[in-house]
Amino acid sequence: MTKHMPSKQQVAYHTLKQRILDGTYGPGYRIVIDRVAKELGVSAIPIREAIRRLEAEGFVEVERFSGAKVTRIDARMYEDCLSVLAVLEGYATAQAYRSLTDDDFQALRETNEAMRQARSDFDLTLYSRLNQQFHEIILRRCPNRYLVDEIHAVRERMDAMRVSVFNLIPHRASDSIAEHDKLIQLMAVDIGEEAVERFARQHRLATLEAFRRWNEQHHRMVAERKEWYRASREVHPPGTDS
Amino acid sequence: MTKHMPSKQQVAYHTLKQRILDGTYGPGYRIVIDRVAKELGVSAIPIREAIRRLEAEGFVEVERFSGAKVTRIDARMYEDCLSVLAVLEGYATAQAYRSLTDDDFQALRETNEAMRQARSDFDLTLYSRLNQQFHEIILRRCPNRYLVDEIHAVRERMDAMRVSVFNLIPHRASDSIAEHDKLIQLMAVDIGEEAVERFARQHRLATLEAFRRWNEQHHRMVAERKEWYRASREVHPPGTDS
DNA sequence: ACATAGGAAATCGTATACGATGGTGACATG
DNA sequence: CATGTCACCATCGTATACGATTTCCTATGT
Numbered sequence: 001m002t003k004h005m006p007s008k009q010q011v012a013y014h015t016l017k018q019r020i021l022d023g024t025y026g027p028g029y030r031i032v033i034d035r036v037a038k039e040l041g042v043s044a045i046p047i048r049e050a051i052r053r054l055e056a057e058g059f060v061e062v063e064r065f066s067g068a069k070v071t072r073i074d075a076r077m078y079e080d081c082l083s084v085l086a087v088l089e090g091y092a093t094a095q096a097y098r099s100l101t102d103d104d105f106q107a108l109r110e111t112n113e114a115m116r117q118a119r120s121d122f123d124l125t126l127y128s129r130l131n132q133q134f135h136e137i138i139l140r141r142c143p144n145r146y147l148v149d150e151i152h153a154v155r156e157r158m159d160a161m162r163v164s165v166f167n168l169i170p171h172r173a174s175d176s177i178a179e180h181d182k183l184i185q186l187m188a189v190d191i192g193e194e195a196v197e198r199f200a201r202q203h204r205l206a207t208l209e210a211f212r213r214w215n216e217q218h219h220r221m222v223a224e225r226k227e228w229y230r231a232s233r234e235v236h237p238p239g240t241d242s
Numbered sequence: 243m244t245k246h247m248p249s250k251q252q253v254a255y256h257t258l259k260q261r262i263l264d265g266t267y268g269p270g271y272r273i274v275i276d277r278v279a280k281e282l283g284v285s286a287i288p289i290r291e292a293i294r295r296l297e298a299e300g301f302v303e304v305e306r307f308s309g310a311k312v313t314r315i316d317a318r319m320y321e322d323c324l325s326v327l328a329v330l331e332g333y334a335t336a337q338a339y340r341s342l343t344d345d346d347f348q349a350l351r352e353t354n355e356a357m358r359q360a361r362s363d364f365d366l367t368l369y370s371r372l373n374q375q376f377h378e379i380i381l382r383r384c385p386n387r388y389l390v391d392e393i394h395a396v397r398e399r400m401d402a403m404r405v406s407v408f409n410l411i412p413h414r415a416s417d418s419i420a421e422h423d424k425l426i427q428l429m430a431v432d433i434g435e436e437a438v439e440r441f442a443r444q445h446r447l448a449t450l451e452a453f454r455r456w457n458e459q460h461h462r463m464v465a466e467r468k469e470w471y472r473a474s475r476e477v478h479p480p481g482t483d484s
Numbered sequence: 485a486c487a488t489a490g491g492a493a494a495t496c497g498t499a500t501a502c503g504a505t506g507g508t509g510a511c512a513t514g
Numbered sequence: 515c516a517t518g519t520c521a522c523c524a525t526c527g528t529a530t531a532c533g534a535t536t537t538c539c540t541a542t543g544t
Contacts, residue, residue: 004306004535007497009294034525043499045287048527049294052251056298064246065505065526080388087333088326146322150392246505249527276495285529290497307496307535 008042012050015040020059020070020160027162029070031060058157073161075215081161082208085154089135090201092151093183094193096142105188107137112180119173127173134180163211172210179203250284254292257282262301262312262402269404273302273310300399315403317457323403324450327396331377332443334393335425336435338384347430349379354422361415369415376422405453414452421445 006014016036019025031051037044051068054060060068100108111134118127132155142148183203186196248256258278261267273293279286293310296302302310342350353376360369374397384390425445428438 007306009497032525044526045290045498048287049291049497052291052294053298056295064249066507067526077388080386083333083386084330084389084392087329091325091329144322144325146319147326150326251527274495286496287528291527308537309496 007046008040009046009049012036012040012042012046013053016047016050016054017059020054021156023162025070027070027072027160031068031070033067057153059160071160073163075211078158078161078163079208079212081154081158082204082211085151085158086201086204086208088147088151088154089139089204090197090199092142092144092147093135093138093187093200094197095144095147096138096140097187097193097196098190099141099143100138100187104137104141105184108134108180108184111137112177112184115177115180119177131176172207175206176203179206249288250282251288251291254278254282254284254288255295258289258292258296259301262296263398265404267312269312269314269402271312273312275309299395301402313402315405317453320400320403320405321450321454323396323400324446324453327393327400328443328446328450330389330393330396331381331446332439332441334384334386334389335377335380335442336439337386337389338380338382339429339435339438340432341383341385342380342429346379346383347426350376350422350426353379354419354426357415357419357422361419373418414449417448418445421448 016025016031025031033044033047033051037047040047051060051062055062055068059071061071062068111130115127115130115134118130139148139151179199180203183196183199186199258267258273267273275286275289275293279289282289293302293304297304297310301313303313304310353372357369357372357376360372381390381393421441422445425438425441428441
Protein backbone atom coordinates (compact mmCIF):
# COMPACT_ATOMS: atom_id res chain seq x y z
CA MET A 1 0.00 0.00 0.00
CA THR A 2 2.99 2.29 -0.32
CA LYS A 3 2.24 3.09 -3.95
CA HIS A 4 0.16 5.95 -5.21
CA MET A 5 -1.96 6.45 -8.19
CA PRO A 6 -0.10 8.69 -10.61
CA SER A 7 -0.75 12.31 -9.77
CA LYS A 8 -2.62 14.43 -12.29
CA GLN A 9 0.51 16.41 -12.86
CA GLN A 10 2.34 13.23 -13.83
CA VAL A 11 -0.41 12.20 -16.17
CA ALA A 12 -0.35 15.61 -17.79
CA TYR A 13 3.43 15.48 -18.11
CA HIS A 14 3.49 12.09 -19.80
CA THR A 15 0.56 12.93 -22.03
CA LEU A 16 2.09 16.17 -23.27
CA LYS A 17 5.53 14.66 -23.70
CA GLN A 18 4.07 11.76 -25.61
CA ARG A 19 2.24 14.09 -27.94
CA ILE A 20 5.34 16.14 -28.57
CA LEU A 21 7.39 13.05 -29.28
CA ASP A 22 4.87 11.45 -31.59
CA GLY A 23 4.31 14.69 -33.45
CA THR A 24 0.74 15.35 -32.41
CA TYR A 25 2.10 18.66 -31.20
CA GLY A 26 4.60 19.59 -33.87
CA PRO A 27 7.35 22.18 -33.52
CA GLY A 28 5.89 25.62 -32.89
CA TYR A 29 2.55 24.26 -31.70
CA ARG A 30 1.08 26.39 -28.97
CA ILE A 31 -0.06 24.45 -25.96
CA VAL A 32 -3.10 26.15 -24.47
CA ILE A 33 -3.35 25.30 -20.82
CA ASP A 34 -7.11 25.56 -20.40
CA ARG A 35 -7.78 23.43 -23.41
CA VAL A 36 -5.52 20.62 -22.20
CA ALA A 37 -6.96 20.97 -18.71
CA LYS A 38 -10.52 20.51 -19.92
CA GLU A 39 -9.48 17.66 -22.16
CA LEU A 40 -7.86 15.78 -19.30
CA GLY A 41 -10.65 16.76 -16.92
CA VAL A 42 -8.37 18.50 -14.45
CA SER A 43 -7.66 22.07 -13.44
CA ALA A 44 -4.93 24.22 -14.87
CA ILE A 45 -2.49 23.71 -12.02
CA PRO A 46 -1.25 20.21 -12.89
CA ILE A 47 -0.93 21.22 -16.52
CA ARG A 48 1.14 24.24 -15.61
CA GLU A 49 3.48 22.18 -13.50
CA ALA A 50 3.88 19.62 -16.26
CA ILE A 51 4.73 22.40 -18.66
CA ARG A 52 7.40 23.71 -16.31
CA ARG A 53 9.09 20.35 -16.35
CA LEU A 54 8.90 20.15 -20.12
CA GLU A 55 10.31 23.66 -20.25
CA ALA A 56 13.29 22.68 -18.12
CA GLU A 57 13.88 19.69 -20.34
CA GLY A 58 13.83 21.85 -23.41
CA PHE A 59 10.74 20.39 -25.05
CA VAL A 60 8.77 23.62 -24.91
CA GLU A 61 9.59 27.30 -24.68
CA VAL A 62 7.48 29.46 -22.43
CA GLU A 63 7.09 33.19 -22.92
CA ARG A 64 5.38 35.20 -20.29
CA PHE A 65 1.70 35.95 -20.89
CA SER A 66 2.09 34.28 -24.23
CA GLY A 67 2.15 30.60 -23.40
CA ALA A 68 4.14 27.49 -24.15
CA LYS A 69 5.19 26.54 -27.65
CA VAL A 70 6.81 23.28 -28.68
CA THR A 71 10.47 24.07 -29.30
CA ARG A 72 11.19 24.95 -32.87
CA ILE A 73 14.44 23.58 -34.04
CA ASP A 74 16.72 24.74 -36.77
CA ALA A 75 19.32 22.74 -38.64
CA ARG A 76 22.06 24.28 -36.54
CA MET A 77 20.63 23.11 -33.26
CA TYR A 78 20.00 19.69 -34.72
CA GLU A 79 23.62 19.40 -35.74
CA ASP A 80 24.79 20.55 -32.34
CA CYS A 81 22.68 17.95 -30.59
CA LEU A 82 23.80 15.23 -32.92
CA SER A 83 27.44 16.09 -32.24
CA VAL A 84 26.90 15.85 -28.51
CA LEU A 85 25.12 12.57 -28.98
CA ALA A 86 28.02 11.28 -31.05
CA VAL A 87 30.54 12.21 -28.38
CA LEU A 88 28.55 10.85 -25.46
CA GLU A 89 27.53 7.65 -27.17
CA GLY A 90 31.04 7.06 -28.41
CA TYR A 91 32.36 7.29 -24.89
CA ALA A 92 29.53 5.20 -23.47
CA THR A 93 30.14 2.49 -26.02
CA ALA A 94 33.82 2.38 -25.12
CA GLN A 95 32.98 2.15 -21.44
CA ALA A 96 30.41 -0.55 -21.98
CA TYR A 97 31.73 -2.88 -24.63
CA ARG A 98 33.93 -5.01 -22.40
CA SER A 99 30.88 -5.96 -20.34
CA LEU A 100 28.92 -7.23 -23.31
CA THR A 101 27.90 -10.87 -22.94
CA ASP A 102 27.71 -13.47 -25.68
CA ASP A 103 23.97 -13.02 -25.63
CA ASP A 104 24.43 -9.31 -26.16
CA PHE A 105 26.60 -9.91 -29.19
CA GLN A 106 24.02 -12.33 -30.51
CA ALA A 107 21.30 -9.73 -30.01
CA LEU A 108 23.40 -7.08 -31.74
CA ARG A 109 23.89 -9.28 -34.78
CA GLU A 110 20.23 -10.17 -34.94
CA THR A 111 19.14 -6.58 -34.58
CA ASN A 112 21.45 -5.50 -37.32
CA GLU A 113 20.11 -8.24 -39.59
CA ALA A 114 16.60 -7.08 -38.86
CA MET A 115 17.69 -3.57 -39.83
CA ARG A 116 18.98 -4.89 -43.11
CA GLN A 117 15.58 -6.43 -43.70
CA ALA A 118 13.72 -3.29 -42.70
CA ARG A 119 15.82 -1.27 -45.08
CA SER A 120 14.95 -3.60 -47.93
CA ASP A 121 11.30 -3.23 -47.04
CA PHE A 122 11.63 0.55 -46.79
CA ASP A 123 10.05 0.34 -43.35
CA LEU A 124 11.37 3.58 -41.92
CA THR A 125 9.67 3.30 -38.57
CA LEU A 126 10.92 -0.20 -37.90
CA TYR A 127 14.39 0.71 -39.09
CA SER A 128 14.53 3.65 -36.71
CA ARG A 129 13.36 1.59 -33.80
CA LEU A 130 15.83 -1.17 -34.48
CA ASN A 131 18.62 1.35 -34.76
CA GLN A 132 17.73 2.66 -31.32
CA GLN A 133 17.54 -0.87 -30.01
CA PHE A 134 20.97 -1.69 -31.35
CA HIS A 135 22.62 1.09 -29.41
CA GLU A 136 20.44 0.42 -26.41
CA ILE A 137 21.83 -3.09 -26.10
CA ILE A 138 25.28 -1.62 -25.70
CA LEU A 139 24.16 1.20 -23.46
CA ARG A 140 22.60 -1.25 -21.05
CA ARG A 141 26.08 -2.39 -20.13
CA CYS A 142 27.44 1.07 -19.56
CA PRO A 143 28.34 1.43 -15.88
CA ASN A 144 27.92 5.21 -15.88
CA ARG A 145 24.23 5.71 -15.17
CA TYR A 146 24.36 9.47 -15.40
CA LEU A 147 25.91 9.21 -18.84
CA VAL A 148 23.20 6.84 -19.98
CA ASP A 149 20.48 9.15 -18.70
CA GLU A 150 22.03 12.10 -20.50
CA ILE A 151 22.17 10.15 -23.73
CA HIS A 152 18.53 9.22 -23.44
CA ALA A 153 17.62 12.81 -22.76
CA VAL A 154 19.47 14.04 -25.82
CA ARG A 155 17.90 11.34 -27.95
CA GLU A 156 14.42 12.24 -26.80
CA ARG A 157 14.99 15.86 -27.61
CA MET A 158 16.17 14.94 -31.05
CA ASP A 159 13.12 12.76 -31.53
CA ALA A 160 10.97 15.76 -30.75
CA MET A 161 12.68 17.56 -33.61
CA ARG A 162 11.10 15.23 -36.11
CA VAL A 163 14.17 15.38 -38.27
CA SER A 164 15.37 12.07 -36.97
CA VAL A 165 13.55 10.19 -39.65
CA PHE A 166 16.19 11.50 -41.96
CA ASN A 167 18.48 9.03 -40.33
CA LEU A 168 17.28 7.25 -43.38
CA ILE A 169 18.89 9.23 -46.11
CA PRO A 170 19.06 6.61 -48.82
CA HIS A 171 22.59 5.27 -48.97
CA ARG A 172 23.35 6.32 -45.40
CA ALA A 173 21.28 3.38 -44.22
CA SER A 174 23.50 0.85 -45.95
CA ASP A 175 26.65 2.47 -44.63
CA SER A 176 25.17 2.59 -41.18
CA ILE A 177 24.40 -1.10 -41.16
CA ALA A 178 27.87 -1.92 -42.44
CA GLU A 179 29.33 0.24 -39.68
CA HIS A 180 27.31 -1.67 -37.13
CA ASP A 181 28.87 -4.89 -38.39
CA LYS A 182 32.30 -3.36 -38.15
CA LEU A 183 31.61 -2.08 -34.66
CA ILE A 184 30.50 -5.51 -33.53
CA GLN A 185 33.70 -6.94 -34.91
CA LEU A 186 35.91 -4.35 -33.26
CA MET A 187 34.27 -4.97 -29.92
CA ALA A 188 34.37 -8.73 -30.32
CA VAL A 189 38.12 -8.76 -30.86
CA ASP A 190 38.53 -6.34 -27.94
CA ILE A 191 40.37 -3.78 -29.99
CA GLY A 192 40.60 -1.30 -27.14
CA GLU A 193 38.56 1.52 -25.69
CA GLU A 194 40.07 4.25 -27.76
CA ALA A 195 39.44 2.60 -31.09
CA VAL A 196 35.89 1.66 -30.11
CA GLU A 197 35.14 5.19 -28.99
CA ARG A 198 36.56 6.71 -32.13
CA PHE A 199 34.60 4.36 -34.35
CA ALA A 200 31.32 4.72 -32.48
CA ARG A 201 31.62 8.48 -32.54
CA GLN A 202 32.47 8.51 -36.20
CA HIS A 203 29.45 6.34 -36.85
CA ARG A 204 27.18 9.09 -35.53
CA LEU A 205 29.14 11.91 -37.06
CA ALA A 206 28.77 10.29 -40.46
CA THR A 207 25.02 10.66 -40.07
CA LEU A 208 25.62 14.29 -39.23
CA GLU A 209 27.65 14.75 -42.40
CA ALA A 210 24.94 13.09 -44.44
CA PHE A 211 22.40 15.42 -42.87
CA ARG A 212 24.55 18.43 -43.71
CA ARG A 213 24.76 17.44 -47.33
CA TRP A 214 21.06 16.68 -47.51
CA ASN A 215 20.23 19.97 -45.85
CA GLU A 216 22.37 21.96 -48.21
CA GLN A 217 20.77 20.37 -51.20
CA HIS A 218 17.37 20.91 -49.64
CA HIS A 219 18.11 24.59 -49.25
CA ARG A 220 19.30 24.87 -52.78
CA MET A 221 16.03 23.34 -53.93
CA VAL A 222 14.01 25.75 -51.87
CA ALA A 223 16.03 28.64 -53.22
CA GLU A 224 15.45 27.47 -56.77
CA ARG A 225 11.77 27.16 -56.17
CA LYS A 226 11.65 30.67 -54.79
CA GLU A 227 13.57 31.90 -57.77
CA TRP A 228 11.18 30.15 -60.11
CA TYR A 229 8.21 31.56 -58.24
CA ARG A 230 9.59 35.08 -58.31
CA ALA A 231 10.16 34.83 -62.04
CA SER A 232 6.67 33.56 -62.66
CA ARG A 233 5.24 36.49 -60.75
CA GLU A 234 6.81 38.88 -63.19
CA VAL A 235 4.73 37.34 -65.93
CA HIS A 236 1.59 36.94 -63.85
CA PRO A 237 1.45 39.77 -61.31
CA PRO A 238 -0.47 38.86 -58.16
CA GLY A 239 -4.19 39.18 -58.25
CA THR A 240 -4.60 38.91 -62.01
CA ASP A 241 -5.85 35.36 -62.07
CA SER A 242 -8.91 35.25 -59.83
CA MET B 243 8.30 48.67 -22.95
CA THR B 244 8.26 45.15 -24.22
CA LYS B 245 10.02 43.80 -21.14
CA HIS B 246 8.36 42.36 -18.10
CA MET B 247 9.20 42.35 -14.50
CA PRO B 248 10.39 38.88 -13.60
CA SER B 249 7.45 36.68 -12.73
CA LYS B 250 7.16 35.41 -9.19
CA GLN B 251 7.81 31.93 -10.43
CA GLN B 252 11.10 33.09 -11.93
CA VAL B 253 12.09 34.82 -8.73
CA ALA B 254 11.31 31.68 -6.77
CA TYR B 255 13.27 29.56 -9.21
CA HIS B 256 16.39 31.68 -9.05
CA THR B 257 16.17 32.09 -5.30
CA LEU B 258 15.87 28.38 -4.67
CA LYS B 259 18.55 27.48 -7.17
CA GLN B 260 20.88 30.04 -5.67
CA ARG B 261 20.35 28.61 -2.22
CA ILE B 262 21.01 25.09 -3.39
CA LEU B 263 24.14 26.18 -5.20
CA ASP B 264 25.55 28.19 -2.33
CA GLY B 265 24.77 25.48 0.17
CA THR B 266 22.07 27.27 2.15
CA TYR B 267 19.94 24.27 1.30
CA GLY B 268 22.38 21.40 1.59
CA PRO B 269 21.89 17.92 0.13
CA GLY B 270 18.87 16.24 1.69
CA TYR B 271 17.31 19.53 2.84
CA ARG B 272 13.57 19.45 2.60
CA ILE B 273 12.07 22.43 0.85
CA VAL B 274 8.72 23.25 2.44
CA ILE B 275 6.58 25.06 -0.06
CA ASP B 276 4.49 27.10 2.35
CA ARG B 277 7.49 28.33 4.25
CA VAL B 278 9.23 29.56 1.10
CA ALA B 279 5.97 31.05 -0.11
CA LYS B 280 5.52 33.11 3.02
CA GLU B 281 9.15 34.11 3.02
CA LEU B 282 8.93 35.43 -0.52
CA GLY B 283 5.50 36.90 0.09
CA VAL B 284 3.80 34.93 -2.66
CA SER B 285 1.38 32.04 -2.86
CA ALA B 286 2.35 28.42 -3.19
CA ILE B 287 1.75 28.21 -6.92
CA PRO B 288 4.89 29.99 -8.17
CA ILE B 289 6.98 28.00 -5.69
CA ARG B 290 5.55 24.74 -6.89
CA GLU B 291 6.28 25.60 -10.50
CA ALA B 292 9.82 26.60 -9.63
CA ILE B 293 10.29 23.29 -7.86
CA ARG B 294 9.09 21.41 -10.92
CA ARG B 295 11.78 23.05 -12.98
CA LEU B 296 14.43 22.27 -10.40
CA GLU B 297 13.14 18.72 -10.35
CA ALA B 298 13.53 18.37 -14.09
CA GLU B 299 17.05 19.76 -13.85
CA GLY B 300 17.92 17.25 -11.16
CA PHE B 301 18.53 19.69 -8.32
CA VAL B 302 15.72 18.33 -6.19
CA GLU B 303 13.83 15.08 -5.89
CA VAL B 304 10.10 15.22 -5.34
CA GLU B 305 8.15 12.43 -3.72
CA ARG B 306 4.41 12.58 -3.74
CA PHE B 307 2.80 13.98 -0.60
CA SER B 308 6.23 14.11 0.92
CA GLY B 309 7.79 17.13 -0.70
CA ALA B 310 10.95 18.19 -2.43
CA LYS B 311 14.38 17.35 -1.09
CA VAL B 312 17.66 18.67 -2.40
CA THR B 313 19.26 15.82 -4.30
CA ARG B 314 21.55 13.76 -2.17
CA ILE B 315 24.61 12.70 -3.99
CA ASP B 316 26.87 9.76 -3.47
CA ALA B 317 30.46 9.32 -4.58
CA ARG B 318 29.33 7.16 -7.47
CA MET B 319 27.10 9.79 -8.97
CA TYR B 320 29.76 12.40 -8.49
CA GLU B 321 32.26 10.30 -10.41
CA ASP B 322 29.76 9.66 -13.17
CA CYS B 323 29.07 13.37 -13.58
CA LEU B 324 32.73 14.22 -13.56
CA SER B 325 33.38 11.66 -16.30
CA VAL B 326 30.70 13.17 -18.46
CA LEU B 327 32.09 16.61 -17.82
CA ALA B 328 35.54 15.41 -18.82
CA VAL B 329 34.27 13.99 -22.07
CA LEU B 330 32.12 16.97 -23.01
CA GLU B 331 34.67 19.58 -22.06
CA GLY B 332 37.43 17.71 -23.82
CA TYR B 333 35.43 17.73 -27.01
CA ALA B 334 34.36 21.35 -26.56
CA THR B 335 37.96 22.42 -26.04
CA ALA B 336 39.01 20.66 -29.21
CA GLN B 337 36.21 22.32 -31.15
CA ALA B 338 36.98 25.73 -29.74
CA TYR B 339 40.73 26.07 -29.53
CA ARG B 340 41.36 27.08 -33.13
CA SER B 341 39.11 30.10 -32.62
CA LEU B 342 41.03 31.41 -29.64
CA THR B 343 42.39 34.91 -30.19
CA ASP B 344 45.67 36.30 -28.94
CA ASP B 345 43.73 38.08 -26.24
CA ASP B 346 42.21 34.79 -25.21
CA PHE B 347 45.63 33.21 -24.86
CA GLN B 348 46.76 36.19 -22.85
CA ALA B 349 43.74 35.84 -20.58
CA LEU B 350 44.38 32.13 -20.17
CA ARG B 351 47.95 32.72 -19.09
CA GLU B 352 46.94 35.46 -16.70
CA THR B 353 44.17 33.38 -15.19
CA ASN B 354 46.51 30.48 -14.67
CA GLU B 355 49.05 32.75 -12.99
CA ALA B 356 46.32 34.03 -10.72
CA MET B 357 45.50 30.41 -9.87
CA ARG B 358 49.09 29.82 -8.94
CA GLN B 359 48.88 32.79 -6.62
CA ALA B 360 45.57 31.69 -5.14
CA ARG B 361 47.02 28.28 -4.47
CA SER B 362 49.94 29.81 -2.60
CA ASP B 363 47.49 31.84 -0.56
CA PHE B 364 45.34 28.78 0.09
CA ASP B 365 42.36 30.76 -1.16
CA LEU B 366 40.12 27.89 -2.14
CA THR B 367 37.20 29.98 -3.25
CA LEU B 368 39.25 32.16 -5.53
CA TYR B 369 41.10 29.16 -6.91
CA SER B 370 37.85 27.45 -7.75
CA ARG B 371 36.46 30.51 -9.44
CA LEU B 372 39.59 31.07 -11.48
CA ASN B 373 39.59 27.44 -12.52
CA GLN B 374 36.06 27.86 -13.83
CA GLN B 375 37.05 31.07 -15.54
CA PHE B 376 39.97 29.40 -17.27
CA HIS B 377 37.78 26.83 -18.92
CA GLU B 378 35.11 29.41 -19.59
CA ILE B 379 37.49 31.44 -21.73
CA ILE B 380 37.91 28.45 -23.99
CA LEU B 381 34.26 27.50 -23.92
CA ARG B 382 33.27 30.93 -25.13
CA ARG B 383 34.83 30.10 -28.47
CA CYS B 384 33.06 26.80 -28.84
CA PRO B 385 30.70 27.03 -31.81
CA ASN B 386 28.39 24.32 -30.47
CA ARG B 387 25.97 26.19 -28.25
CA TYR B 388 24.07 23.14 -27.17
CA LEU B 389 27.28 21.54 -26.05
CA VAL B 390 28.22 24.60 -24.04
CA ASP B 391 24.82 24.69 -22.38
CA GLU B 392 25.08 21.03 -21.45
CA ILE B 393 28.50 21.58 -19.92
CA HIS B 394 27.20 24.45 -17.85
CA ALA B 395 24.29 22.35 -16.68
CA VAL B 396 26.55 19.51 -15.61
CA ARG B 397 28.86 21.91 -13.82
CA GLU B 398 26.00 23.49 -11.92
CA ARG B 399 24.76 20.13 -10.81
CA MET B 400 28.20 19.24 -9.59
CA ASP B 401 28.41 22.51 -7.73
CA ALA B 402 25.20 21.60 -5.97
CA MET B 403 26.88 18.45 -4.77
CA ARG B 404 29.18 20.52 -2.62
CA VAL B 405 32.08 18.15 -3.20
CA SER B 406 33.76 20.39 -5.70
CA VAL B 407 35.99 21.88 -3.09
CA PHE B 408 37.97 18.71 -3.42
CA ASN B 409 39.15 20.03 -6.70
CA LEU B 410 41.75 21.26 -4.30
CA ILE B 411 43.22 18.07 -3.02
CA PRO B 412 46.66 19.29 -2.07
CA HIS B 413 49.07 18.27 -4.80
CA ARG B 414 46.30 18.01 -7.38
CA ALA B 415 46.20 21.80 -7.54
CA SER B 416 49.83 22.03 -8.63
CA ASP B 417 49.39 19.34 -11.23
CA SER B 418 46.26 21.02 -12.47
CA ILE B 419 48.00 24.34 -12.96
CA ALA B 420 50.88 22.67 -14.74
CA GLU B 421 48.38 20.91 -17.00
CA HIS B 422 46.79 24.22 -17.84
CA ASP B 423 50.18 25.50 -18.94
CA LYS B 424 50.67 22.44 -21.06
CA LEU B 425 47.20 22.77 -22.56
CA ILE B 426 47.88 26.38 -23.49
CA GLN B 427 51.05 25.33 -25.18
CA LEU B 428 49.43 22.49 -27.09
CA MET B 429 46.73 24.81 -28.35
CA ALA B 430 49.17 27.59 -29.19
CA VAL B 431 51.23 25.33 -31.45
CA ASP B 432 48.00 24.01 -33.00
CA ILE B 433 48.80 20.43 -32.23
CA GLY B 434 45.52 19.13 -33.59
CA GLU B 435 42.00 18.49 -32.38
CA GLU B 436 42.57 14.95 -31.32
CA ALA B 437 45.53 15.70 -29.10
CA VAL B 438 43.81 18.69 -27.54
CA GLU B 439 40.71 16.67 -26.80
CA ARG B 440 42.67 13.84 -25.28
CA PHE B 441 44.67 16.16 -23.08
CA ALA B 442 41.71 18.26 -21.94
CA ARG B 443 39.76 15.14 -21.10
CA GLN B 444 42.67 13.63 -19.25
CA HIS B 445 43.00 16.85 -17.29
CA ARG B 446 39.53 16.36 -15.84
CA LEU B 447 39.87 12.64 -15.42
CA ALA B 448 42.98 13.17 -13.34
CA THR B 449 40.85 15.12 -10.88
CA LEU B 450 38.47 12.20 -10.88
CA GLU B 451 41.30 9.81 -10.06
CA ALA B 452 42.48 12.08 -7.27
CA PHE B 453 38.97 12.11 -5.91
CA ARG B 454 38.78 8.34 -6.04
CA ARG B 455 41.97 7.96 -4.08
CA TRP B 456 40.91 10.60 -1.57
CA ASN B 457 37.51 8.97 -1.19
CA GLU B 458 38.99 5.55 -0.59
CA GLN B 459 41.30 6.88 2.05
CA HIS B 460 38.46 8.80 3.57
CA HIS B 461 36.41 5.66 3.84
CA ARG B 462 39.26 3.80 5.39
CA MET B 463 39.57 6.53 8.00
CA VAL B 464 35.89 6.38 8.77
CA ALA B 465 36.09 2.62 9.08
CA GLU B 466 39.03 2.91 11.42
CA ARG B 467 37.24 5.43 13.55
CA LYS B 468 34.24 3.14 13.76
CA GLU B 469 36.50 0.30 14.71
CA TRP B 470 38.13 2.42 17.38
CA TYR B 471 34.75 3.55 18.65
CA ARG B 472 33.45 0.00 18.81
CA ALA B 473 36.50 -1.09 20.75
CA SER B 474 36.16 1.78 23.18
CA ARG B 475 32.56 0.86 23.85
CA GLU B 476 33.63 -2.51 25.11
CA VAL B 477 35.57 -0.76 27.83
CA HIS B 478 33.02 1.99 28.47
CA PRO B 479 29.57 0.60 27.76
CA PRO B 480 27.09 3.26 26.68
CA GLY B 481 25.36 5.23 29.39
CA THR B 482 27.94 4.72 32.06
CA ASP B 483 29.37 8.18 31.97
CA SER B 484 26.47 10.53 32.58
C1' DA C 485 11.31 1.45 29.36
C1' DC C 486 9.61 0.24 24.93
C1' DA C 487 6.38 -0.57 21.31
C1' DT C 488 2.11 0.72 19.31
C1' DA C 489 -2.26 2.85 18.12
C1' DG C 490 -4.55 6.96 17.52
C1' DG C 491 -5.18 11.60 16.45
C1' DA C 492 -3.77 16.44 15.76
C1' DA C 493 -0.86 19.33 13.03
C1' DA C 494 1.81 20.02 9.06
C1' DT C 495 2.14 19.70 4.42
C1' DC C 496 0.89 18.31 -0.15
C1' DG C 497 -2.20 18.29 -4.52
C1' DT C 498 -5.85 20.35 -6.89
C1' DA C 499 -10.05 23.26 -7.86
C1' DT C 500 -11.99 27.61 -8.24
C1' DA C 501 -11.75 32.61 -8.67
C1' DC C 502 -10.01 36.78 -10.46
C1' DG C 503 -6.83 40.53 -11.88
C1' DA C 504 -3.28 41.24 -15.65
C1' DT C 505 -1.85 41.07 -20.31
C1' DG C 506 -1.71 40.58 -25.30
C1' DG C 507 -3.96 39.81 -29.59
C1' DT C 508 -7.91 40.81 -32.71
C1' DG C 509 -11.24 43.02 -34.98
C1' DA C 510 -14.54 46.98 -35.27
C1' DC C 511 -14.55 51.57 -35.95
C1' DA C 512 -12.95 56.20 -36.68
C1' DT C 513 -9.85 59.30 -39.07
C1' DG C 514 -6.56 61.08 -42.45
C1' DC D 515 -7.90 52.93 -49.02
C1' DA D 516 -4.43 52.92 -45.44
C1' DT D 517 -3.74 53.49 -40.75
C1' DG D 518 -4.33 54.21 -35.95
C1' DT D 519 -7.10 53.48 -31.73
C1' DC D 520 -10.01 51.35 -28.61
C1' DA D 521 -12.75 47.88 -26.61
C1' DC D 522 -13.37 42.97 -26.13
C1' DC D 523 -11.97 38.32 -25.45
C1' DA D 524 -8.86 34.48 -24.95
C1' DT D 525 -5.37 33.25 -22.14
C1' DC D 526 -1.92 33.72 -18.66
C1' DG D 527 -0.26 34.31 -13.64
C1' DT D 528 -1.39 34.12 -8.95
C1' DA D 529 -4.21 33.97 -4.59
C1' DT D 530 -7.28 31.59 -1.79
C1' DA D 531 -9.74 27.49 -0.28
C1' DC D 532 -10.10 22.75 0.87
C1' DG D 533 -9.78 17.66 0.75
C1' DA D 534 -5.97 14.07 0.93
C1' DT D 535 -1.93 12.18 2.95
C1' DT D 536 2.00 12.10 5.74
C1' DT D 537 4.38 13.16 9.91
C1' DC D 538 4.92 13.60 14.51
C1' DC D 539 3.48 13.67 19.10
C1' DT D 540 1.03 11.58 22.77
C1' DA D 541 -1.27 8.37 25.42
C1' DT D 542 -1.76 3.72 26.48
C1' DG D 543 -0.72 -1.07 27.33
C1' DT D 544 2.76 -4.58 28.12
